[in-house]
Amino acid sequence: MTQFNHVQTAHCESGVISNIFRHYGLHISEPMAFGIGAGIFFGHLPFVKVNGVPGSTYRIWPGAIFSRVCKRLGVKMQSHKFSSPGKAMQALDDIIEKGIPVGMQSSVYYLPYFPASYRFHFNAHNLVVFGKEGENYLVSDPIMDTVTQIDPESLVQARFAKGFPEPKGKMYYPLSVPKQVDFxxxxxxxxxxxxxxxxxxxxxxxxxxxxxxxxxxxxxxxxxxxxxxxxxxxxxxxxxxxxxxxxxxxxxxxxxxxxxxxxxxxxxxxxxxxxxxxxxxxxxxxxxxxxxxxxxxxxxxxxxxxxxxxxxxxxxxxxxxxxxxxxxxxxx
Known part of the structure; x- marks a missing residue:
């Protein structure tokens, strides 16, 4: 089983960045990842409805922090989306079998380790899958205090949830991470x-x-x-x-x-x-x-x-x- 140092963070995307980079020896705090990725933002979009009411955002759009941090720190990432759950899960199994932690986009609603009151239709949540125990996947979810597990059926539902933005099985992992960078x-x-x-x-x-x-x-x-x-x-x-x-x-x-x-x-x-x-x-x-x-x-x-x-x-x-x-x- 891959050893992965899980650290609880405040926000999923910057937390995944910090945790994955640390795994490869590049130590960057969650606030530093958020700042280098220019995550601070505000937008009010009355024409974009969230559960039928106008949406507001207090951070930059999902994925932007990660792509900006990787570009600015010289991290090379591989990213995939999939047309079918079968291909997506096979690709995930192939990567984690090599001992590579995999980040992915998911829906909060289908994550069974979340309390019921926190499970609503939000499709831009980020987490890390880093191994398996039996049929279940080992998950480092940045907003949880410990490593948890998820069954394959729930993970498929979370990865292929409908609604905006559709995750479409998105997963990503580093190809190369520098050990030291000039910040x-x-x-x-x-x-x-x-x-x-x-x-x-x-x-x-x-x-x-x-x-x-x-x-x-x-x-x-x-x-x-x-x-x-x-x-x-x-x-x-x-x-x-x-x-x-x-x-x-x-x-x-x-x-x-x-x-x-x-x-x-x-x-x-x-x-x-x-x-x-x-x-x-x-x-x-x-x-x-x-x-x-x-x-x-x-x-x-x-x-x-x-x-x-x-x-x-x-x-x-x-x-x-x-x-x-x-x-x-x-x-x-």
Whole structure:
């Protein structure tokens, strides 16, 4: 059986990166992987429905972090998608038989080791399969505290779940991983890319403009959609923030940790200072989620209105803009 050092992390994609790279001797923390991959982001897409309600995202699209980190660190990866479960499972068996851990995209809904309350239709979850015990597969799922197992039928369902985005049996594994890398250039490129995505995308749905776009829509939810649907829409914003991956606040805290680590590595105190400011923004996101949750459950003793929630989001947008404008001016 392949020995695989499982470490629990906050987010699946950056956690898989950290765990797989460590297996090959390249030690990179989860926040460093997230930062080099420019994972921090925001988007509100009313035309993309998640379970029938508008979707929000607090991180870059699935797969982007992994591909960016590999490119910037010189890691060569092999990736496959499949037309049939039979071919996908045979390919997986062939690779893990060679002692190679395999990353894969899956649906959370079909992972039986998740508690029932966490199993919903989200098809962009990443995990590592690294061996078998009998018929069952050994799984290093970054958000679990220990190694677990999954039966072949459930793994097929998770790998070939329908809905957006379809995993189509996607699996990936390294062909070559350098033992040592110079992190300076990858850090710089990751920061510059994150600043561009947060500040300069011309469309109103993304970056700090996207947070303001959402704020305006939240304010109009009751009048436009009625109280019941307004609560449903608001509830999905919270769910995307707090339950899928690490959520809005969690990603801000992780990127702040990246800036702290990068500041130490590159001897740049300004990066550490900006990381401290972003941690405070993470607190604002958490405060918003708490207030919005009380509104959804009609438990707001202070009678917080949708207008006040909108104002909280506008304040968050202002603070995030300050952080990323300051970060964009750091000299490397």
């Amino acid at each position: 300076a250039r990858p850090i710089k490129e990751g920061i510059q890319q994150a600043c561009y995505y947060m500040l300069k995308i011309p469309m109103p749905h993304f970056g700090v403009k996207g947070i303001r776009f959402l704020a305006k829509r939240v304010k109009d939810y009751p009048a436009k959609h009625g109280d019941r649907r307004a609560a449903l829409y608001l509830g999905n914003i919270i769910r995307m923030q707090e339950e899928i991956g690490t959520g809005g606040a969690g990603f801000r805290f992780m990127y702040a940790a990246f800036l702290q680590e990068a500041g130490t590595l590159l001897n740049k105190e300004e990066l550490k200072s900006i990381g401290g400011d972003l941690t405070l923004v993470g607190d604002l996101w958490r405060n918003f989620a708490f207030a919005a949750g009380r509104v959804c459950k009609a438990r707001s003793a202070d009678n917080i209105s949708y207008g006040e929630l909108s104002d909280m989001l506008l304040h968050i947008a202002d603070e995030e803009e300050k952080v990323f404008r300051r970060l964009s001016k750091v000299k490397f």
